[in-house]
Amino acid sequence: MEVIKNLSDKELISRLQSGSQINETVKDIYRNHFESLSWYVINNNGSRQDAEDVFQEVVVSFIDLVQKDKFRGESSIRTFLFSLNRHIWLNELKRRGRALAREEKYEKGQDRTEMDVSHFMTGREAKEQVMNLVGQLGETCRKILVMFYYNNSSMKDILESLNYENEQVVRNKKYKCLKQLEQIIAANPALKQTLKNLLHE
Amino acid sequence: MSNSTHNMSEKLVLYLDGVLPENEKAELEKQLATDTVLQEELDNLKLAKEAVRNYGLKQEVSGIHQQMMTEMQTPLRQIGSSRRIIRYTMSVAAGLLVIFAGITAYNYFTISGEKVFKENFRLYELATVRDYTWVPTIEKAYKEEDFRMVTALADTSSNPKYIFLSSVAYLQLNDPVEAIKGFQKILSMDKETGSASFKEESEYYLGLACILDKQYDKALQILQPIKDNPDHLYHEKVTGKLIRKVNRLR
Numbered sequence: 001m002e003v004i005k006n007l008s009d010k011e012l013i014s015r016l017q018s019g020s021q022i023n024e025t026v027k028d029i030y031r032n033h034f035e036s037l038s039w040y041v042i043n044n045n046g047s048r049q050d051a052e053d054v055f056q057e058v059v060v061s062f063i064d065l066v067q068k069d070k071f072r073g074e075s076s077i078r079t080f081l082f083s084l085n086r087h088i089w090l091n092e093l094k095r096r097g098r099a100l101a102r103e104e105k106y107e108k109g110q111d112r113t114e115m116d117v118s119h120f121m122t123g124r125e126a127k128e129q130v131m132n133l134v135g136q137l138g139e140t141c142r143k144i145l146v147m148f149y150y151n152n153s154s155m156k157d158i159l160e161s162l163n164y165e166n167e168q169v170v171r172n173k174k175y176k177c178l179k180q181l182e183q184i185i186a187a188n189p190a191l192k193q194t195l196k197n198l199l200h201e
Numbered sequence: 202m203s204n205s206t207h208n209m210s211e212k213l214v215l216y217l218d219g220v221l222p223e224n225e226k227a228e229l230e231k232q233l234a235t236d237t238v239l240q241e242e243l244d245n246l247k248l249a250k251e252a253v254r255n256y257g258l259k260q261e262v263s264g265i266h267q268q269m270m271t272e273m274q275t276p277l278r279q280i281g282s283s284r285r286i287i288r289y290t291m292s293v294a295a296g297l298l299v300i301f302a303g304i305t306a307y308n309y310f311t312i313s314g315e316k317v318f319k320e321n322f323r324l325y326e327l328a329t330v331r332d333y334t335w336v337p338t339i340e341k342a343y344k345e346e347d348f349r350m351v352t353a354l355a356d357t358s359s360n361p362k363y364i365f366l367s368s369v370a371y372l373q374l375n376d377p378v379e380a381i382k383g384f385q386k387i388l389s390m391d392k393e394t395g396s397a398s399f400k401e402e403s404e405y406y407l408g409l410a411c412i413l414d415k416q417y418d419k420a421l422q423i424l425q426p427i428k429d430n431p432d433h434l435y436h437e438k439v440t441g442k443l444i445r446k447v448n449r450l451r
Contacts, residue, residue, distance in 0.1 A: 022261065023261075023265060026261075026262060026265045027265060027268075027269060030265070030266075030269040030273065031269075031273070034269070034273060035273075052266070052270065055266075056262060056263065056266050059262050059266075060255075060258055060259050060262050063258060063262070064255065064258060127259075130252050130255050130256060131256060131259065133252055134252055134253055134256035135256075135434075138396060138397050138398050139397035139400055139401055139434070140396070140397050142256075145253040146253060146256065146257040146260070149250050149253045149254050149257070150253060150254050150256070150257025150258065150261075151257065175210075175211060175214055178214060178246065178249055178250070178253075179210060179214075181249035181252065181253070182242065182245045182246050182249045185245045185248055185249060186241075186242070186245050192245065192248065195248045195251070195252060196248065198255075199248060199251040199252065199255060
């Protein structure tokens with residue numbers, strides 16, 4: 001049977017920063033925080049699906065902030081995730097045009113300090129634009145770039161995984177794919193600005 | 202692109218990846234300090250790299266999310282302030298359960314290919330690139346939902362994107378036979394050229410088209426591998442529920 005060990009905040013951040021055992025670390029976040037954070041969404045006009053979507057967004061934003069060294073443990077992870085969750089959900093409700101302010105219910109008896117995380121966050125549309133930007137590349141390009149820049153795979157790993165002739169062919173292909181993205185960005189100043197706000201925030 | 206521009210772009214990518222030899226790196230940094238065009242290209246490359254990293258992270262979390270949702274199947278609790286409310290809620294829930302059971306039974310006995318198709322079909326969203334000054338007529342027609350025009354414009358096209366849009370348009374026009382032809386054409390073109398242009402998109406929509414055309418065995422042959430492959434673009438769309446429904450239709 002798998003032994004599930006709760007990580008301390010420090011261990012969790014260190015794992016996210018180094019990118020090691022990311023799968024298990026994210027699972028740990030789900031096991032420890034999903035239910036309580038989803039509770040907030042569900043009890044503030046959200047559905048189960050909303051809660052899932054928001055939590056997923058919270059996890060992505062959190063990892064991104066940790067990896068960019070923008071979360072340094074000023075508050076507990078629990079407080080920080082709760083603040084992200086609340087911020088994302090309120091923004092989503094605002095987007096849906098609901099008047100939440102008078103309906104919002106706060107969990108009683110919980111001693112939670114809220115953090116202002118608004119300066120970390122950008123809208124869902126901006127995030128979707130990033131997904132669409134990379135999504136419009138062909139499947140092979142996406143795989144090569146993600147393996148190289150996200151998974152930090154070597155050219156040799158990519159070569160073996162995608163059955164290319166040699167490393168030079170992979171290198172050329174990777175160059176062309178990245179250049180293709182670069183040209184889309186260069187031709188589209190509005191998209192570039194969105195990316196700057198989102199990715200260098 | 203001239204050779205020198207191409208070489209410079211390659212150097213920038215090597216620089217971005219941190220593998221440019223030291224002597225060339227110093228020289229390039231000198232150039233970057235004075236050449237704003239070059240600097241801008243580097244900025245764009247950095248953004249492209251960051252966008253890929255962000256995309257990868259989102260994909261990875263999305264995969265784990267699916268696993269965790271299966272692991273944590275316990276329904277989430279709603280708050281209740283007193284036993285009375287709980288009792289009241291329970292009786293309402295029991296009533297709803299009866300209604301739900303009725304609806305489920307109704308759905309079970311009235312299931313049809315068309316119904317399953319409609320539950321799952323969403324019009325493919327074309328990426329909006331706002332600052333492009335020129336948008337191909339076919340894409341314009343697609344965005345304006347002029348589907349007849351889309352099919353007419355793509356009639357003789359060999360561009361996979363246009364064939365794909367036209368096939369989706371045929372689905373929207375309730376003509377699965379033509380849609381299937383189009384998606385199959387893209388998949389065979391991809392096979393011949395080794396490219397993967399609109400491959401995963403075509404596979405998913407081909408599966409749906411087969412459902413609409415009552416070719417349930419074929420639909421399963423296409424949809425099951427998508428469900429089994431977490432890296433597939435449409436993996437999340439092909440749920441166990443969809444597979445079960447198609448199985449029941451056979």
